[in-house]
Amino acid sequence: MEKAFFFSIDAAIGIAAVFIAMSSMTFLYLQDSSGPKIFQSTDQNMSDSAIIGFYLDKSPADMGLSNAIASSAKQGFCGRIFNYNPNNAIAGMQSAPADKNYCGGI
Amino acid sequence: MNKGIFSGLIAATAIILIGAIILTTSANVKNNGSENFSEKILETKREWNNARYLLDKTLSDKLADSVALPACTFTAPNQEQIESYFSNTIDNSIKNCDFEPVQITSSAQNNFAISFNLGCSKKISNDFEIKKFEKTVAFAKKADVQKDVPAIGKCTITITDLQSNIVEVQKTLP
Numbered sequence: 001m002e003k004a005f006f007f008s009i010d011a012a013i014g015i016a017a018v019f020i021a022m023s024s025m026t027f028l029y030l031q032d033s034s035g036p037k038i039f040q041s042t043d044q045n046m047s048d049s050a051i052i053g054f055y056l057d058k059s060p061a062d063m064g065l066s067n068a069i070a071s072s073a074k075q076g077f078c079g080r081i082f083n084y085n086p087n088n089a090i091a092g093m094q095s096a097p098a099d100k101n102y103c104g105g106i
Numbered sequence: 107m108n109k110g111i112f113s114g115l116i117a118a119t120a121i122i123l124i125g126a127i128i129l130t131t132s133a134n135v136k137n138n139g140s141e142n143f144s145e146k147i148l149e150t151k152r153e154w155n156n157a158r159y160l161l162d163k164t165l166s167d168k169l170a171d172s173v174a175l176p177a178c179t180f181t182a183p184n185q186e187q188i189e190s191y192f193s194n195t196i197d198n199s200i201k202n203c204d205f206e207p208v209q210i211t212s213s214a215q216n217n218f219a220i221s222f223n224l225g226c227s228k229k230i231s232n233d234f235e236i237k238k239f240e241k242t243v244a245f246a247k248k249a250d251v252q253k254d255v256p257a258i259g260k261c262t263i264t265i266t267d268l269q270s271n272i273v274e275v276q277k278t279l280p
Binding site for chain 2: 008010011014015017018021022024025028047050051054079081082084085086087088091092093094095096097099
């Protein structure tokens with residue numbers, strides 16, 4: 001008996017290929033990409049907040065941030081800024097830069 | 107009906123879909139890569155700003171440390187002395203920044219000015235480094251020293267930034 005279309009092996013392979021391809025595309029389009037986007041935004045916000053807070057002499061708390069990433073955060077970023085105080089107490093000795101972190105997490 | 111036609115159509119559709127997947131994925135990867143690249147450039151510029159600030163204050167520190175006691179006399183530092191202070195500051199803070207030799211452009215009457223190139227770079231991956239962000243920096247300071255009572259009094263050192271007119275160092279030493 002002559003095989004019908006749906007019973008041919010090459011047609012079955014073709015249908016399987018289309019099914020796999022469509023499933024893959026659906027998966028790619030539906031996967032949640034908001035996490036990395038929010039993180040990139042957080043990264044840039046921390047970096048900006050660090051330099052602005054530093055020049056305005058604001059603490060991390062004044063900028064709505066903290067000096068460390070909260071342990072409950074899934075991901076976070078710290079903008080690190082160094083300060084230098086030339087008014088050191090010891091004459092003839094160089095001061096050392098001191099770092100300050102402006103951190104946020106989501 | 108010839109079953110080869112259906113098979114051919116299905117195979118062609120599959121190829122087109124697979125091609126679309128490859129293009130979509132590749133565009134997504136490129137997009138993420140360019141966003142990452144932009145962030146790194148902005149971060150490098152922020153670090154350059156911070157490094158400039160640190161070296162500005164470091165120069166004031168060096169000038170304040172160039173006052174001989176108990177005579178209370180100011181001696182302008184030379185290039186090597188300034189670079190030594192700058193290197194210490196960079197080594198203890200933003201290590202991906204560096205400076206080219208410092209040129210002393212003025213040191214007359216306790217007015218002290220220098221100029222140098224400051225550059226910062228950042229690695230995006232192990233085999234790719236962005237172009238260094240580099241600009242010329244110039245600082246101008248004034249050092250004032252005086253004894254409240256000649257010969258025996260305390261020595262007051264005042265370092266003023268001539269670009270902002272801000273007093274950056276003011277201390278009295280015995």
